[in-house]
Amino acid sequence: MDDLIIRDVQQGVMTLTFNRPERLNSFNDAMHLQLAEQLTRAERDAEIRCLVLTGAGRAFCAGQDLNDRNVDPDVGPPDLGLSVERFYNPLVRRLARLEKPVIAAVNGVAAGAGASLALGCDIVIAARSASFVMAFSKLGLVPDSGGTWFLPRLAGRARAMGLALLGDKLSAEQAERWGMIWEVADDAALSDRVQTLSRHLATQPTRGLGLIKQALLAAEQQGLDAQLSLERDYQRLAGRSADYREGVSAFLARRPPQFTGR
């Protein structure tokens, strides 16, 4: 079977590369299945402390492959909800719940579900030439893979509406100016930049980072009161981690900490 997802694990960082460059790394069922399999490894392997998603060739990911027969409208109206439920929703949920940082290294165009997917990652770094396209509206569809949830939170309602209704291309630089992504890197510098950042994150207190991620996600869904209770619970857990002990003793001894992620 072709490697539609290339896996590379180095120094605590798992990099998953969408690898259908001839189809702008768009999703078919096989690519979904391979990605899901790799995600399971990322979830279970405690040695992996940071996940990077990127694309091979000139695109990051063009979303759903429209040549796929699942989405062909000529054989009767397709059930697009089915592939959303079966593939895209679990993927977005798993990335959100993954208790380690997820970086999107957006090397080129991220369109449709590819754009939602990228914007849903914890830290987004885009190449200067990259772009985000909420292409759904131009096909009569609705942004999926969390698009309608992430967009207003990242860009505010006005820009979310404009982006989703018009479906125009948003440059990486504009996305950065609007505060939708963490940073833009020159094309040639992207992979170095992502490598530096991901390897750094992989040496950090992973358990704590995972809790931070879950706490920020929960904050989108509840009020201050509930969030304060959640912070109490998470702090209680974080205070019991080995990395907290290491962090404090390193700080007091004025030496660099050696975190294990536990």
Place this chain on the structure above:
Amino acid sequence: MTQLISERQGRVLTLTMNRPQARNALDNAQLERLATALEQASRDERVGAVVVTGAGRGFAAGADLKEMASRDMVATFQDPRPGLWARIDGFPKPLLTAVNGYALGAGFELALLSDMVVAGENARFGLPEIVLGIMPGAGGIQRLLRAVGKGLASRMVLSGDPIDAREAWRVGLVAQLCPPQLTLEYAQQLAQRIAERAPLALQAAKQALRQGQEVGLSQGLSIERQLFTLLAATEDRQEGIRAFLEKRTPQYTGR
């Protein structure tokens, strides 16, 4: 290996179902152990409340399917299970369940029978019996119906689909929701607070809560009043009120 671990801390007894390799399935032997442990706890004055939890990844899956399959109609009719469940249900002190992961079938029925459920965010509750061509038979339907109403109860019983912790919390099945790593700890803390209350008042209040599920409102009100009146004769009532007025912690004796 001990299949039901019993451990008392302060006035709280924790019973841990410890058959993770069998997903903590509640076979007859395990129900018997639970019933016996609860009967001992009910006689033990040092125990004010009990927490039941599951070791491993889940709370408890359903009954033991092999055991169930071995029983024909006659054997099922003479099954000791209803008697075992009745013994568990007869436990007069506060009974909490601390649920992480799956509480399915008989496991969910045990949670439903308990006075309150403390659940981790990863908990899932369901009655999948229908998928096996059978149906819940240990109170799952009756208690779920009374707890959440017709719509959700019918969906769960007839589809066999489980619900997640957050939905269970929203509909009132779960008393407290927390991160899974803290479930048992928080259940024990809650049980500890409860166990500090006057034992007879707890028992009477639990009885009123239970009877409220059985009878109409006016009868329920009258039961509540009778129990309230009964407590007027207890020493602990005097102690409780006096301690409150004297701004000190009450010393209850269970009399």
